[in-house]
Amino acid sequence: MKSKAYSVKDSRAFVEAFTRTPYGSGPLDGMTFAVKDNIDLAGTRTSYGSKSWQDAHADAVHNALCVEQLLGAGASCVGKTIADEFTYSLTGENPFFGTPLNPRAPDRVPGGSSSGSASAVACEICDFAIGTDSAGSIRVPASFCGVWGMRPTLHRISEAGVLPFMPSVSTVGAFANRIDVLEQVMRVLLRSRPKPFDGIRNIFLLEDAFDLADNAVQAAVTHRISELSRAHKVTVSRIKANDIFGNDYDLSAANERALRILQTAEFASSVGNWIDTVGAEVSPGFALAYQNVQHQDRTAVNEALDLCEYLFSRILDFMGPNDLICTPTTPLPAPLKASMTSATQFQNFYDRTMALTSFAGVGRLPEISIPAATVDGLPVGVSLIARHYEDEFLLDAAKLLFAHDSERRPD
Amino acid sequence: MKSKAYSVKDSRAFVEAFTRTPYGSGPLDGMTFAVKDNIDLAGTRTSYGSKSWQDAHADAVHNALCVEQLLGAGASCVGKTIADEFTYSLTGENPFFGTPLNPRAPDRVPGGSSSGSASAVACEICDFAIGTDSAGSIRVPASFCGVWGMRPTLHRISEAGVLPFMPSVSTVGAFANRIDVLEQVMRVLLRSRPKPFDGIRNIFLLEDAFDLADNAVQAAVTHRISELSRAHKVTVSRIKANDIFGNDYDLSAANERALRILQTAEFASSVGNWIDTVGAEVSPGFALAYQNVQHQDRTAVNEALDLCEYLFSRILDFMGPNDLICTPTTPLPAPLKASMTSATQFQNFYDRTMALTSFAGVGRLPEISIPAATVDGLPVGVSLIARHYEDEFLLDAAKLLFAHDSERRPD
Numbered sequence: 113m114k115s116k117a118y119s120v121k122d123s124r125a126f127v128e129a130f131t132r133t134p135y136g137s138g139p140l141d142g143m144t145f146a147v148k149d150n151i152d153l154a155g156t157r158t159s160y161g162s163k164s165w166q167d168a169h170a171d172a173v174h175n176a177l178c179v180e181q182l183l184g185a186g187a188s189c190v191g192k193t194i195a196d197e198f199t200y201s202l203t204g205e206n207p208f209f210g211t212p213l214n215p216r217a218p219d220r221v222p223g224g225s226s227s228g229s230a231s232a233v234a235c236e237i238c239d240f241a242i243g244t245d246s247a248g249s250i251r252v253p254a255s256f257c258g259v260w261g262m263r264p265t266l267h268r269i270s271e272a273g274v275l276p277f278m279p280s281v282s283t284v285g286a287f288a289n290r291i292d293v294l295e296q297v298m299r300v301l302l303r304s305r306p307k308p309f310d311g312i313r314n315i316f317l318l319e320d321a322f323d324l325a326d327n328a329v330q331a332a333v334t335h336r337i338s339e340l341s342r343a344h345k346v347t348v349s350r351i352k353a354n355d356i357f358g359n360d361y362d363l364s365a366a367n368e369r370a371l372r373i374l375q376t377a378e379f380a381s382s383v384g385n386w387i388d389t390v391g392a393e394v395s396p397g398f399a400l401a402y403q404n405v406q407h408q409d410r411t412a413v414n415e416a417l418d419l420c421e422y423l424f425s426r427i428l429d430f431m432g433p434n435d436l437i438c439t440p441t442t443p444l445p446a447p448l449k450a451s452m453t454s455a456t457q458f459q460n461f462y463d464r465t466m467a468l469t470s471f472a473g474v475g476r477l478p479e480i481s482i483p484a485a486t487v488d489g490l491p492v493g494v495s496l497i498a499r500h501y502e503d504e505f506l507l508d509a510a511k512l513l514f515a516h517d518s519e520r521r522p523d
Numbered sequence: 524m525k526s527k528a529y530s531v532k533d534s535r536a537f538v539e540a541f542t543r544t545p546y547g548s549g550p551l552d553g554m555t556f557a558v559k560d561n562i563d564l565a566g567t568r569t570s571y572g573s574k575s576w577q578d579a580h581a582d583a584v585h586n587a588l589c590v591e592q593l594l595g596a597g598a599s600c601v602g603k604t605i606a607d608e609f610t611y612s613l614t615g616e617n618p619f620f621g622t623p624l625n626p627r628a629p630d631r632v633p634g635g636s637s638s639g640s641a642s643a644v645a646c647e648i649c650d651f652a653i654g655t656d657s658a659g660s661i662r663v664p665a666s667f668c669g670v671w672g673m674r675p676t677l678h679r680i681s682e683a684g685v686l687p688f689m690p691s692v693s694t695v696g697a698f699a700n701r702i703d704v705l706e707q708v709m710r711v712l713l714r715s716r717p718k719p720f721d722g723i724r725n726i727f728l729l730e731d732a733f734d735l736a737d738n739a740v741q742a743a744v745t746h747r748i749s750e751l752s753r754a755h756k757v758t759v760s761r762i763k764a765n766d767i768f769g770n771d772y773d774l775s776a777a778n779e780r781a782l783r784i785l786q787t788a789e790f791a792s793s794v795g796n797w798i799d800t801v802g803a804e805v806s807p808g809f810a811l812a813y814q815n816v817q818h819q820d821r822t823a824v825n826e827a828l829d830l831c832e833y834l835f836s837r838i839l840d841f842m843g844p845n846d847l848i849c850t851p852t853t854p855l856p857a858p859l860k861a862s863m864t865s866a867t868q869f870q871n872f873y874d875r876t877m878a879l880t881s882f883a884g885v886g887r888l889p890e891i892s893i894p895a896a897t898v899d900g901l902p903v904g905v906s907l908i909a910r911h912y913e914d915e916f917l918l919d920a921a922k923l924l925f926a927h928d929s930e931r932r933p934d
Binding site for chain 1: 547549563586588592683684687689711715716788790791793799801825829
């Protein structure tokens with residue numbers, strides 16, 4: 113492990129730093145954590161990544177339930193971390209609170225919307241951090257910052273005290289620098305019960321997902337997963353989305369129909385009410401994205417939900433409890449800061465990224481992004497996805513394959 | 524079917540009545556529905572059953588996603604229905620908005636917290652109504668008012684635009700006077716995909732749940748389920764909670780530990796923040812109940828979540844996909860209005876009722892309350908509970924057993 117190289121100030125990851133001591137003892141004794149600023153912590157004001165929201169709301173009186181779980185299991189909280197504006201972005205560039213440092217690539221974005229939580233962990237300011245993930249808000253910054261990040265099965269962790277966003281896909285999860293820490297944290301949050309690990313039956317490389325990625329990303333991820341599965345004698349095979357969903361299934365198009373429709377419709381129903389009512393001051397970038405919310409075709413909601421149910425049920429039919437699907441976490445490493453200046457560039461980034469992240473999102477599936485590949489010295493995550501409710505298997509499988517690997521850091 | 528006997532005014536079920544025409548066509552064409560007042564409807568102000576909340580908030584700009592689904596499938600909305608104060612009650616007596624009529628027992632409470640939705644359906648003002656259920660807020664008023672009510676698998680219906688309450692157990696569901704209507708509505712909300720119905724393998728009568736009920740309720744429910752299962756040649760057997768959970772398992776005690784701890788902790792994290800911050804004006808009854816929220820032992824949160832996971836996993840192990848568990852929905856018929864005047868009477872009512880309702884609540888399971896029994900002319904629900912995600916089987920099974928039965932109404 114590297115020694116701590118970054119201060120809280122250097123990391124630019126925090127809205128506010130402080131110490132909250134644990135009130136219980138348990139598996140997280142002695143560990144420290146940070147909390148994404150869309151999750152309530154008593155005595156602090158949750159910003160939701162928005163100055164308007166922060167100004168209009170009072171300090172939280174109660175902790176979110178997930179924070180209580182961590183404080184009750186022995187961990188100390190060291191602060192609240194920056195989130196993208198209303199958590200509605202995957203880049204990590206917040207015009208009000210700044211862009212948290214990506215210590216593996218300081219001229220590049222950290223990824224969002226759980227940007228500060230990923231940065232705080234990557235900067236080794238705390239042992240782990242919690243965040244939320246809908247369209248990739250844990251997985252994308254984990255991939256870009258070179259840390260472990262897990263999005264568990266949809267709604268397995270309580271969202272009491274977490275600001276509502278996109279209930280059909282949003283879920284609480286965590287970041288860490290090491291699989292053993294991530295595992296302990298997730299087992300506390302998930303209340304995992306002991307279950308024997310019988311090994312991995314299949315790793316399926318989802319070709320459509322690889323095809324969405326840069327060639328160098330495809331090569332790096334394929335190389336690492338092949339190398340490790342060989343070492344651990346696990347069967348790896350290539351599949352196409354058609355093998356799961358039937359003929360002529362286009363992963364990108366399905367994403368477009370399901371995730372985007374739900375994202376705009378559910379965002380409108382959850383946060384949009386407040387934004388529209390108070391006429392909230394928002395950044396120009398958010399205002400542009402929000403036009404999609406305001407001009408959405410809400411008659412498409414049932415069609416999008418049908419597609420979600422279809423995807424979910426076909427994946428359940430396809431995957432066994434000991435199977436994994438492997439994809440690159442993101443189609444590319446972190447873009448340069450302020451590099452996406454046109455609507456077309458944004459559109460291209462989101463289309464490609466969400467086509468990947470929507471698979472587990474729409475499928476309600478657990479996914480771990482593993483910091484196990486690099487492209488030109490930049491981190492890119494290797495993602496493992498397990499069956500619905502097989503979070504514990506996923507942690508065991510990731511540990512089997514990558515436990516020794518994860519301490520090898522890109523220099 | 525009876526002809527419509529009650530006006531909106533007679534029912535006392537509505538906060539506001541109006542007509543919103545559908546913007547799509549589908550399986551609910553021509554049907555009308557009402558919406559519990561913790562679910563957003565564009566252009567109306569969601570009260571959450573609280574005058575303070577109503578005064579402090581603006582009209583909703585967007586519909587909740589579930590409302591969009593219904594309007595998109597051809598149904599018209601006829602109004603917003605009264606909920607208990609902050610939906611934190613099972614009686615249906617709201618000190619600000621009044622007590623909706625229980626047309627089957629006009630001197631008795633309708634049950635809560637989805638009191639107005641149950642009443643509107645029982646009064647035949649609309650074909651169906653939507654509500655929410657955590658500790659029984661759909662099932663209890665369905666039982667007391669003699670209508671069908673379904674709580675589906677936890678979080679299968681989007682909660683975008685539904686006020687947060689108790690995320691570990693809260694779910695959106697519906698009421699109807701007929702199983703065919705309930706089925707159509709639930710299939711629209713759940714986006715059910717066609718699945719063959721292979722009949723019912725077992726009906727397990729959960730003795731611990733029956734033991735919690737009045738003798739007359741036990742007898743009435745046992746009689747109806749035995750009669751119908753015999754007619755349909757379905758195996759009925761008696762089980763104890765110990766058969767599912769192991770030796771010396773006390774259903775009431777487990778409920779006490781899990782559901783109550785989570786209820787107070789999650790209510791604090793979700794709604795308590797606002798109540799405490801603004802010093803909301805609340806009724807004396809709510810203030811009394813809220814003391815539990817304020818004085819809770821939050822160090823017990825992880826223990827309660829452990830118990831939930833334990834219950835969930837044991838029930839999954841015990842039940843097959845074609846199995847049903849049967850209980851009385853409530854331990855007693857609707858109490859007389861204003862009859863619970865002491866803390867002890869409240870405590871007794873809630874202890875017994877929640878010991879029953881917590882089973883599906885903590886287990887994240889789908890449950891239907893069927894208006895198929897009466898005690899001294901008062902309705903009591905027969906509950907059928909299915910495995911996690913077996914909502915469609917549950918609807919098919921309820922239809923098989925009770926389709927012809929549900930039109931027999933107590934006079």
